[in-house]
Amino acid sequence: MKKYACKYVVLRFAPYSETGEFANVGVLLCAKSNNSFVFKLDTTDVGARVSKFFHINDKRTFKFAMASYQKELAFIQEQVANHYMTAQDAFDFLVKPRATLLRFSEVRTVITDSIDVTLNSIFSRMVSHTSTSQTKSRQRLSSLLRSQLDSLHLERPFRQYKFAKSVFEAKYDFTQLSEQGEPLKLIQPIEVNDKLTPKEIFEVVGKNEVRLNRMASLGLLPQRVLLPFSLSENRTKEADEAWSIVKSELRDIGKLVDIRNKSVIEEFAKN
Numbered sequence: 001m002k003k004y005a006c007k008y009v010v011l012r013f014a015p016y017s018e019t020g021e022f023a024n025v026g027v028l029l030c031a032k033s034n035n036s037f038v039f040k041l042d043t044t045d046v047g048a049r050v051s052k053f054f055h056i057n058d059k060r061t062f063k064f065a066m067a068s069y070q071k072e073l074a075f076i077q078e079q080v081a082n083h084y085m086t087a088q089d090a091f092d093f094l095v096k097p098r099a100t101l102l103r104f105s106e107v108r109t110v111i112t113d114s115i116d117v118t119l120n121s122i123f124s125r126m127v128s129h130t131s132t133s134q135t136k137s138r139q140r141l142s143s144l145l146r147s148q149l150d151s152l153h154l155e156r157p158f159r160q161y162k163f164a165k166s167v168f169e170a171k172y173d174f175t176q177l178s179e180q181g182e183p184l185k186l187i188q189p190i191e192v193n194d195k196l197t198p199k200e201i202f203e204v205v206g207k208n209e210v211r212l213n214r215m216a217s218l219g220l221l222p223q224r225v226l227l228p229f230s231l232s233e234n235r236t237k238e239a240d241e242a243w244s245i246v247k248s249e250l251r252d253i254g255k256l257v258d259i260r261n262k263s264v265i266e267e268f269a270k271n
Contacts (some may be wrong), residue, residue: 003111004031006118009095010105010126011041011069013062016168021207022103024127028073029119030091036115037087038125039073039078041066065101126200141189141230141259142173145208149174149187149263158187158269163220170211172238175222176269183222188212189259190229190250198242205246212253225254226268 011026025043078091095104097173149158154176158161161175161183174187190208192201208227215221227250233242250256257264 003113004036006108006110006112006115007091007112008119008122009107010122012103012105013065013101013144015061015101021170021211024103027119027123027126028091028094028104029122030087030114031089031115032086035083035087035113037077037090038115038119039077039094040071040119040127041073042123042127043070061101068180069102082154095154098226118233130177141191141228143229144259145174145187145189145265148262149269151237152266152269154269155185163215165218165220166215168218168220170215170220176263183220183224185224185255186222187226187228187265187268190227192231192243193227198238200248201239203248209246209249209253221253224268226265227254227256228265229256229261230258 006029006243008027008029010024011028012022013025014022024042026039028037028039029036048075073094074076076085076094079085080087082091086156095107097103110122112119156176156178158174158176161177162169162171163183164170172186172188172190175183176185178184189204192204212221212225255268257268259265
């Protein structure tokens, strides 16, 4: 069975350049040997998932960007099919850095005997499946943390708060405020899904890290920050190595604690 060496990139929606945050919304893939250029974009929820993640009130921003780019990709795919340009030239042209809402991951390679199957597999893992599992993991951690905090009956409970300065805005669900309404403490769960690859761990943690570091540089980050996390004890050696790297970086931002360590979370919340 013939094998194909393919290059691919993950398409990212990044509406706020100042935070560096993004959401995976598509995949582009090319195989030079048989001049194949294929792509798949996330249009199933017409921006609901992405709009909620970035707190975008008007979904039309995302829908317009995706619709426009889908037309551009379809046009280029047609040019490749009619031999007006090669798949490799099309791929190289598209993945050049551009100052737009849609950007690309680094170029990655894969060997496959079915280009279409590989495209769908990457899309499922990097866009639809991964985003779903991350959302479930985030919801699970947030629910567990909320239950722990509510059981303490704090005089000043942790609640959602919007940090803002100039054009920067970021909402967090677990912020404790002073009597004057100033942020005293912040708790931000780190939703590392057990099935994530090392590269995906870097990406998921990176979203939290970039935003929190941005807040620190703007003078918005509270002095006391707690970062509860949850990891499988049966994770792979590679995933464990990736977590060790990001763990040391996160410690520069706040205190890391296993979500199951109720005593540490209680101590932080009360004192």
